[in-house]
Amino acid sequence: MDFAFLSETFTALLAGLPLTLNLALTSTVIGLIGAMALALSRQSGVALLAYTAKAYVFVFRGTPLLIQIFLIYYGLGQFRPTLQEWGLWGVLRSSYWCAIIALAMNTAAYGSEIIRGGIAAVPHGAIEAAQACGMGPVLRLRRIVFPLALRIALPAYGNELILMVKATSLASVITLMEITGLASKLISQTYRSVEVFACAGLIYLVLNFLLTRMVHALEWKLSTERRRTA
Amino acid sequence: MDLYELFLGSGGWARLLCQGALLTVAVAAVGLLIGAALGIALAFARVSGGLPLRLMADAYTTVLRGVPDLLVIYLLYFGGSSLLSSLGNAVGATGFIGMPSFATGVVALGLVSAAYQAEVYRGAYQALPWGELEAARACGMRPALMFRRVIAPQVLRHALPGLANVWQLVVKESALISVIGLVELMRASQLGAGSTRMPFVFYAAALCLYLVITSVSGYLFLWAESVSFKPYRRA
Numbered sequence: 001m002d003f004a005f006l007s008e009t010f011t012a013l014l015a016g017l018p019l020t021l022n023l024a025l026t027s028t029v030i031g032l033i034g035a036m037a038l039a040l041s042r043q044s045g046v047a048l049l050a051y052t053a054k055a056y057v058f059v060f061r062g063t064p065l066l067i068q069i070f071l072i073y074y075g076l077g078q079f080r081p082t083l084q085e086w087g088l089w090g091v092l093r094s095s096y097w098c099a100i101i102a103l104a105m106n107t108a109a110y111g112s113e114i115i116r117g118g119i120a121a122v123p124h125g126a127i128e129a130a131q132a133c134g135m136g137p138v139l140r141l142r143r144i145v146f147p148l149a150l151r152i153a154l155p156a157y158g159n160e161l162i163l164m165v166k167a168t169s170l171a172s173v174i175t176l177m178e179i180t181g182l183a184s185k186l187i188s189q190t191y192r193s194v195e196v197f198a199c200a201g202l203i204y205l206v207l208n209f210l211l212t213r214m215v216h217a218l219e220w221k222l223s224t225e226r227r228r229t230a
Numbered sequence: 231m232d233l234y235e236l237f238l239g240s241g242g243w244a245r246l247l248c249q250g251a252l253l254t255v256a257v258a259a260v261g262l263l264i265g266a267a268l269g270i271a272l273a274f275a276r277v278s279g280g281l282p283l284r285l286m287a288d289a290y291t292t293v294l295r296g297v298p299d300l301l302v303i304y305l306l307y308f309g310g311s312s313l314l315s316s317l318g319n320a321v322g323a324t325g326f327i328g329m330p331s332f333a334t335g336v337v338a339l340g341l342v343s344a345a346y347q348a349e350v351y352r353g354a355y356q357a358l359p360w361g362e363l364e365a366a367r368a369c370g371m372r373p374a375l376m377f378r379r380v381i382a383p384q385v386l387r388h389a390l391p392g393l394a395n396v397w398q399l400v401v402k403e404s405a406l407i408s409v410i411g412l413v414e415l416m417r418a419s420q421l422g423a424g425s426t427r428m429p430f431v432f433y434a435a436a437l438c439l440y441l442v443i444t445s446v447s448g449y450l451f452l453w454a455e456s457v458s459f460k461p462y463r464r465a
Contacts, residue, residue, distance in 0.1 A: 062398075062444040063437050064405035067416060071437060074423060075430035162296070169298035173409065184304050193309035201297040208296045 002195070009186060009199045016179040017203065023096075023168040023178060027103035028161065034104060035111030042116055053112065060109035066170055068106055073098040073174045099171040103164065110160055118153030119145060151222045158215035162208050179203055236426065243422045243432070250418030251439045257332065257414055258401045261339025265400070268340060269347030276352055287348065294345035299403050303338045307410045310334060335407035335414075343400050350392035354385045387458045394451035398444055405440075415439055 041053035060068065076083065076092050083089045091097045122145050130144045172181030183200040187193045237244040275287040294302070310329040318327045358381065366376045408417035419436035423429035 058445075059437070059441065063440040064402040064416065066405040066408070067419070067433055067437055067440065070416075070420070070423075071430065071433040075433040078428055078430040166296075166298040169300045170406075172300070180298055180300050180304075183301060187304055187308045191308060191312045193305050193312065197301055197305040197309075200301055201293065204298060204301075205293065205296045 019178040030104040031107035034108030038112035039115040118149035250415035264340025265343030268344035272348035273351035331412035354388035
């Protein structure tokens with residue numbers, strides 16, 4: 001076993017960690033806002049909004065993320081003059097922003113289904129009680145529905161977070177040098193794929209392990225009344 | 231820009247895209263089958279193996295579910311290719327010998343989906359009514375017969391909804407095999423996009439074909455589910 005090569009590879013790959021984290025975090029935050037908007041549109045009772053949200057989720061969940069990234073990064077280049085006119089070309093020319101947009105739009109679709117499930121699982125009695133106390137729809141959403149739905153949806157959302165960390169690896173296909181991008185470069189330079197794979201895999205595993213611990217801790221923190229009775 | 235001419239005219243691109251779509255379905259299906267064989271073995275190890283076997287199966291599912299699939303594909307392609315090249319050099323060939331992309335692709339999809347399928351089969355096995363297994367044993371069935379007559383049919387039935395999820399996952403992941411040059415749907419659309427300079431049209435067309443594949447197969451799985459649950463009462 002060549003420990004010098006392993007540690008060298010490991011440090012080389014760690015250089016990609018900030019970008020991987022950056023991609024995952026930025027797109028998750030933007031995607032979460034989109035997911036809430038989509039979930040609320042589905043529940044809004046306005047047919048046009050509900051159907052648009054449904055179609056959006058159908059398209060983004062039914063197609064590979066890779067083609068979504070290509071459609072945004074390469075595909076929109078076909079309309080370059082128009083986009084330049086609109087002043088959007090600066091953003092859509094950068095592979096970083098295209099990756100963020102694609103990842104965020106993708107996770108918004110999956111996240112909206114998770115949030116919708118959480119909202120649907122809020123006990124009807126709680127909503128009725130809030131109505132009886134005279135809460136308006138916005139206050140009810142903020143104080144009753146969202147906090148309860150968040151707690152119900154959290155375990156499923158934890159899965160989605162792990163999928164997002166793994167999905168950032170696709171950004172390497174549009175030239176971003178995050179962990180997988182660096183790994184593929186190293187593999188094609190050294191042809192020592194097993195060692196490079198082991199190092200890159202270890203980084204992802206540790207990342208995902210920490211993430212699941214954090215979600216568990218958050219679940220524990222949010223379940224105050226269940227802890228009291230237990 | 232005449233879309234009809236572009237896709238359906240003489241030398242149009244519809245043919246390549248449709249061939250790509252068929253290859254996507256083929257890669258995903260073979261990958262799912264390889265994954266099923268390995269997944270059943272893994273589930274078996276976790277349910278009734280000894281401690282070392284159980285830990286190994288557990289480690290396998292954790293690693294393969296926690297690592298990006300693109301990395302697995304790179305490992306198999308470059309690892310396999312350098313192995314092939316050194317074997318080739320030993321018998322006198324020179325230079326780089328690449329792994330066949332279809333074989334690499336189906337093995338990669340199989341390895342990854344096995345981790346997911348193992349959990350599906352394990353869950354389905356644990357949903358079996360315990361009394362039925364006891365009854366089978368009391369009737370004097372040997373393990374092989376019990377597996378064939380009692381366990382396998384019911385596990386398959388309970389696993390169907392989970393398998394449908396894995397199938398959708400495998401179809402979408404098969405797009406990643408385009409990076410090692412297999413001309414499935416993703417790569418076919420890349421080729422079209424590159425040589426016509428109309429990337430949006432081609433990627434949008436491929437997107438639609440993926441939607442057709444996932445939604446049609448989704449309905450097929452729903453239908454299979456309703457057929458397989460017919461003799462049962464549902465809540």
